[in-house]
Amino acid sequence: MDIYPYLNPSSRVRARKGRLFDEKQISEIVETNNIEEVENYLRGIPEYADVLDEYPLDKALDVERANTYDFVARLAPKEIKDPFVVMSKKSDIDNIKSLLTAKEVGLSADETKDLLIPSGSLYEDLESLVDAENVTDIVTSLDGTEYAAALEDALPQYEDTKMILPLESALDKYYLGKLLRSTDVPADENRQILYSYVGTQVDVANLKLIIRAKEDGLDYDAISPYILEEGYQLREWKLKDLMESPDVTNVVSGLEGTKYAEALTDAMPVYNETGSVAVFEKALDTYTSEYSKSLASKKPLGIGPIIGYLSQKENEIKNLKIIARAKREADFPNSKIMEMLI
Amino acid sequence: MADIALGTALAAIGAGVAIGFAGLGSGLGQGMAAAGSVGAVAEDNDMFARGIIFSALPETQAIYGFLVAILLLVFSGLLGGGKGLPTEAGIVAIGVGAAIGFAGLGSGMGQGMAAASSVGAIVEDNDMFARGIIFSALPETQAIYGFLIAILLMVFGGILA
Numbered sequence: 411m412d413i414y415p416y417l418n419p420s421s422r423v424r425a426r427k428g429r430l431f432d433e434k435q436i437s438e439i440v441e442t443n444n445i446e447e448v449e450n451y452l453r454g455i456p457e458y459a460d461v462l463d464e465y466p467l468d469k470a471l472d473v474e475r476a477n478t479y480d481f482v483a484r485l486a487p488k489e490i491k492d493p494f495v496v497m498s499k500k501s502d503i504d505n506i507k508s509l510l511t512a513k514e515v516g517l518s519a520d521e522t523k524d525l526l527i528p529s530g531s532l533y534e535d536l537e538s539l540v541d542a543e544n545v546t547d548i549v550t551s552l553d554g555t556e557y558a559a560a561l562e563d564a565l566p567q568y569e570d571t572k573m574i575l576p577l578e579s580a581l582d583k584y585y586l587g588k589l590l591r592s593t594d595v596p597a598d599e600n601r602q603i604l605y606s607y608v609g610t611q612v613d614v615a616n617l618k619l620i621i622r623a624k625e626d627g628l629d630y631d632a633i634s635p636y637i638l639e640e641g642y643q644l645r646e647w648k649l650k651d652l653m654e655s656p657d658v659t660n661v662v663s664g665l666e667g668t669k670y671a672e673a674l675t676d677a678m679p680v681y682n683e684t685g686s687v688a689v690f691e692k693a694l695d696t697y698t699s700e701y702s703k704s705l706a707s708k709k710p711l712g713i714g715p716i717i718g719y720l721s722q723k724e725n726e727i728k729n730l731k732i733i734a735r736a737k738r739e740a741d742f743p744n745s746k747i748m749e750m751l752i
Numbered sequence: 753m754a755d756i757a758l759g760t761a762l763a764a765i766g767a768g769v770a771i772g773f774a775g776l777g778s779g780l781g782q783g784m785a786a787a788g789s790v791g792a793v794a795e796d797n798d799m800f801a802r803g804i805i806f807s808a809l810p811e812t813q814a815i816y817g818f819l820v821a822i823l824l825l826v827f828s829g830l831l832g833g834g835k836g837l838p839t840e841a842g843i844v845a846i847g848v849g850a851a852i853g854f855a856g857l858g859s860g861m862g863q864g865m866a867a868a869s870s871v872g873a874i875v876e877d878n879d880m881f882a883r884g885i886i887f888s889a890l891p892e893t894q895a896i897y898g899f900l901i902a903i904l905l906m907v908f909g910g911i912l913a
Contacts, residue, residue, distance in 0.1 A: 417784055421872045425799075427874035540803030689781065711869055 415487035423719035476501040476529035492592040502530035561585040579636040609642025673697040762842025763828030766849030767821035774817025781810030781864025788868030792875035814854035830833035844909030855898020902906025
């Protein structure tokens, strides 16, 4: 009887999953000659046509992603709804970050407004903050929202350094913590799968942060405030070990015995050759995608199709953004774009 | 109250079990298939006809149960005014009802799950229709076994004689 609440949502997400781009369509988009052709191609797809009628490409993709989170949060059965509701608030966090960035670099009100994604429960409030004087004003104006405490804790650090990184990291940490806590009672198989899915995202976010920090030569004290210590497979003690590693190579070797080791070890030769930590980020994204696919097949009349759809839709949008960015650069080789795709 | 032989009263229990449990399985199965189909139609209007087909599949178990129940009621004398069944035949009638009732329960639920899953597969990939029908038809066999045994019990147990 526990399958009943999943039957309707499963069919709905599978219908949308069937409309996602297959490899042939992605190749066709990569083969386009310029950004206008990419847009024209997407206008032939009903989901993207609607958002492209209203917004420029990048914003349209952000709106489509926010719509996807909203859709899944709306139809998810009650017992698994919480984490998807948290995910649907990601556009609020992205909008706050955009506001902070806009104020930091001194964008005008109109330019700032263009950056905001028209989605999330705070959109209208945030839209009214485009005229705020400075970063501190934005933070104090958010008093009373769920993000206030996290931002106010990081505000002194911003005022010391005049860099918004501590504020952005505080928001990311708040989001990941809330996401992890929303699934921390894995009472049945559906919730266990959800916990693995969400937990892997938290671990991957922590790992990306540690790897990038180590590339910049930061030590434990500099990294630890931004890390969510509650990780999933990478618990507090393991994260501490990784943060204390002297360099990226040691971080990767320190992951031995965890499920992330193989993906990162395989990327090591390319890192040694190029010196870019982007290879590890791509390896982690690919790992997350493959892992989500494996979770999606576990409960076909349960949470499986929901995770499968969400994960593949996220990848599709990430890939479209990669293609769009590449098409804006003159003579960017298509073969290179294909390599960059998840 | 009408004067009913013990055998006839037992046959009435058999009839109740036949349609009760077969109907339960059929209803649960049809509910699952219909829930999946509604989701599919909400995303793709063209799925309506195929959704109806898959939602109708688990109906058969209730039809088998209904048919067996009617036969029991008629041949036990409860409908049609016969002279009634002996007690031994009445006990056989309970077996008749159990055969199709429980087989229909399992078959209906199984078919509902397979049908709901098939609808999801078809709305994702149109080419899955034929394969979906085959997989959804498989759990029908248990109901057919139950129906066959119920008929054999009625024939050789002195009810349809």
